[in-house]
Amino acid sequence: MDEPTVFLDRGHVQQLIKLIDLMRDFGVGQIIIVSHDEALIDSADHLFYVEKDPITNTSAITAR
Structure with missing residues (x-):
């Protein structure tokens, strides 16, 4: 699911x-x-965070 809550109320x-x-x-x-x-x-x-570095334009994926 891609952003399933974006248009939903609480x-x-x-x-x-x-x-x-x-x-x-x-x-x-x-x-x-x-x-x-x-x-x-x-x-x-499981949670995975994708963070983009604005300088190098690369992404890092970390599990938390």
Whole structure:
């Protein structure tokens, strides 16, 4: 999912989080979400941050 919360209000974000948790409970093996919304962090098993260096125009990926 690419920025799934961008046009959602807080209530719908909460519904989306519940849906993601249900998908995990039903055995969906991998759910990849790209987002700037930190409300999704608690639903994640793994986090990866992509940070771009404005000087070298390179990106670094770190697991947290």
